[in-house]
Amino acid sequence: xxxxxxxxxxxxxxxxxxxxxxxxxxxxxxxxxxxxxxxxxxxxxxxxxxxxxxxxxxxxxxxxxxxxxxxxxxxxxxxxxxxxxxxxxxx
Numbered sequence: 759x760x761x762x763x764x765x766x767x768x769x770x771x772x773x774x775x776x777x778x779x780x781x782x783x784x785x786x787x788x789x790x791x792x793x794x795x796x797x798x799x800x801x802x803x804x805x806x807x808x809x810x811x812x813x814x815x816x817x818x819x820x821x822x823x824x825x826x827x828x829x830x831x832x833x834x835x836x837x838x839x840x841x842x843x844x845x846x847x848x849x
Contacts, residue, residue: 762810762823762832764839766847772814775846779812782842803838805830819847 768775772794779799783790786801792812800809806827813820823835840849 762821762826762835764821764823764832764836764849766819766821766840766843766849768814768817768819768847770846775814775819775843778843778846782839803827803830808835 776790776792776794780790782788783799783801786803788799788801788807790799791797792799794814796811796813798809798811800807806829807825808823808827808830809825810821810823812822821839823832826832826835836849
C-alpha cells in the first residue's frame, strides 16, 4: 500500500508521550505494543486502518507507517497525529 516516515520532536518525557499515544490508539480502536523506546501500533480511520512502528531516539519520536489505505495520504496521517500530539511533540 504505502509507507510514511514521520518525525516529531518530543517536548515531554517518553513515558508521558507513550501514555498519550496509547490513548490515541484506544480512541481510534487500535492497539499499541511496546515500551518507551520502541514498539508497534495500529489505528482505524474511516478510510481504513494504518499500521506502523515507532522508535524514540534521544528527543525524537520516529513513526514509520508500514501499511495504510491507498486513499489516505501521508500528509493527512501526519496532520492528524500532529494535531493530537500538540503540546507534547512537534513535527
